[in-house]
Structure formats: structure tokens, C-alpha cells
Amino acid sequence: MIYLLYLLIFGFVFTATIGLFASWVDRKLTARIQYRVGPPLLQPLYDIMKLLRKETLIPGGADKLTFLSVPVVGLVSVIIVATILWVANLDPQQTFTGDVIVVMYLLLVPSISILIGGFASGNPLASLGASREMKLILSYELPFILVILVAVIQADFSTRLGDILMHQVDNGAIAFSWSGGLALLVGLVCAQAKMALVPFDIPEAETEIAHGVLIEYSGTALALYRLTKNMLLAALPLFFIVIFLGGLGGEGVQVLYGILKFLGIVALFTIIRNTNPRLRIDQVMKFFWGPMTLLAIVAVLLALGDL
């Protein structure tokens, strides 16, 4: 029963609220950077509500079942990730062994669901976007796993989120060590690619392939995708806060620090998004398999050497 409560209240409602808010922060900050006023606070919610009301079109050449079911798969996986992270934050003792690995896998599922949805829609531009998404996953996944390995090594080779958190309560946040700082840096760049934000928005490039993988989606299915994206914008910063920045904190002024950590990471994503042009897919692969993987390996070696 308690798990159902966590799943519904924290996993879905709470994370969705924070995700919509984070999405507003992202859009408002983008507007301020461009000297505009920007949308009102409830704008992301209005977008979702509007899309829920619109007609859902299924293209003629599409595989109906796959086309309509994959957005749900993506959303559910984000909900489960968020639940595990909230449990780790609120009650570190209740986490299970290996949940870091589960989180790592489930964070991959939204990207894969978008990829399958793109192929299922039968649109040539969507296929192009989906193949780019596949290459993007291949690029960022290696450094991302190495980054998580750093936190695991630092917490005495424990793959429990609870242990990683307790380790940070005793010894200070992992991000303040040399290896942790380096890993957080690489991890944030990987997260940028995971959410397909601007320097890495190759699968959805609006100006080249008109939203790519999402081109055929409309109505409720598109609303689910947008909700998934907004919730990822809450879940990924939360993940980094848990494994590198010592959690959201329990009571009093600690909660304020937690909120600041979250907003800081979201603002960083936005600033990177607004100050960089889109890269080509081959440049992204070179970038992730070259410098980023190298930095991640250095971080792992430093973590092995207790730095």
C-alpha cells in the first residue's frame, strides 16, 4: 500500500508538478535570455491540457498498436524512476540493492520509446529522426554509465541509492571530490543529450526535419510525450542530486538548499541550451566517444585512487 502511495503521489503527481514547473523555468529563462517576457506560470500545464483535448490522428502507414502504446511505456518508466528516487530521498533505508542499475536502465526507456514511435509512424522524416536518436543513445550511454560508476565506487562499491546517500551524509557530497566533480560535469552533458536539448536536439531538429520523431504525433499521444519530457526534466536533476549532491535534504534550511540545487541544475541546462548551436550527429559521436568518455575514465581512475 505504501508503495502505491509513493508511486501515485510522489512518482506521478509530485514529479509531474515539479516537471511542469521546471519546464516553465526553462522557457521563462530562455525568454529572459532573449530579452523577451516569456510565457505565464501555468503555460506548460495549458499545453498538456490542450493536447489532451485534441484529436489523435494515426497516419495511414503506421503500426497502430506500437504507435499508440510506446508513449505510455515512456511515461510509466519515468514514473517508476521518479518513485525510486523519491523513496531514496525520503527513506534511504527502504531502497534495494542494484537500484542504481534499475534507474540507469529505466532512464533509457523514454529515449527508446520515442525511437520506436518514430519508426512506427511510417514517416520518412520520423525514420530519419529515429535513426539519429539511436546514434545519439549509442554516443551518450557509455560516458553516462562510467559517470554512475564513479558514484558507485565512491560509496564503497554499493549499487544501492540509499548507501550512496548515506555515504554522502557521512563524508560530504561526492561532487566536492575531484572525481565526483568531473563525473558530475560529464553527467550533466550526457543528461542534456538524454533530454535532446539544443546542442544535441538532432533527432527533433525543427528546422531540418520538422520535429523528426514526433512529426506524426498529435493529441493525447503528443501530450504523453510532452509530459514524459517535462517529468524527465524533474527526474534527471533529482538523480544527479541523489548520487552526486547529497540528496534533497530532510528538514529546515536543508530543503531550501535542495530546491536551490534543483533550480541550479535546470538553469544550467537552459543556459547550455541557449548558448550553443545544434551539432551534427557525427560531431556528437566524436564528442561523446572522445573527450567525454576520456574525462569519465579519468574520473573513474581518480575514484579508484580515493580522490
Place this chain on the structure above:
Amino acid sequence: MGLLDDAFLKSLWVFHLATGSCNNCDIEALDCLTPRHDIERFGMLLTGSIKHADVLLVTGAVNRQCIPRIKNIYEQMPKPRLVAAIGECALSRGIFIHSYNCPMPLDHVIPVDVYIPGCPPKPEAIIAGLVKLIERRKTNKLTEKV
């Protein structure tokens, strides 16, 4: 007028379709997104895919080549959908009214919800037209009911 209908009017996504215009109206339409006018204040965004769009923004004298394509694009739009005709050409074919290649104005091809005249209309005029569209939608006087 439920809550969801309210959300529709606060988040209109616009798809921009040029049907053989001289590009002047298109530039003015894009001006609405710039910092000076900032139409995102009202939740309006420019989308690249017709399947995401709520408003079809048409510019240009509708020529023979474009007529089947306009119909095709319009039919691909998910309901509820609105159409805005921008500029003298889309309204009444402007200086091309006697041209062999422009047989009919836009509202003979697809239903149009708001007409924004001008050659080209100012960004202020476009915003005012879209605000009128929202007002009319609120009082449900549109050609296509949901």
C-alpha cells in the same frame, strides 16, 4: 466553455503556410516572435509539424499549384483547428486578382476564421487579429464547431 477549452485558447500553436507569397507577410508574421512583440506571452508557438498545430496561418495568393496542397495540409490538422488568412493576397488575391494562375481566394478553398488585411499587415495587426480570433472563439461564432 470548459476548463479544457480555456486551455486551448491559451496555448495556440501556429503552423505557417506560404502559398506563393512574396515573403513580406511571412517576415511580418515571424516578427511576432521577436523580443519586441513576443507572442509567446500568450502561449503561441511556431511549430514545424502540421500535426501539432492549432492555427493554420496562410499567406500569399493561392495559386493553382498550391490549392490541392492547402486542402491536404488542412485535412491533416487535428481538430479543433482554426485558420487565419494573412495579407491582401490570401484575402482577395491582391494585385494578382486578374492572374490566370490565381482562380479563387483562400476562403473558397478552406474555411477561414479570421482575416488580417494589409500588404503586409503589421505585427501589431497580426496580434490584434489573433486576439479577435480568441474572442470570437470564446463566444462560439466560428465556422467549425468542435
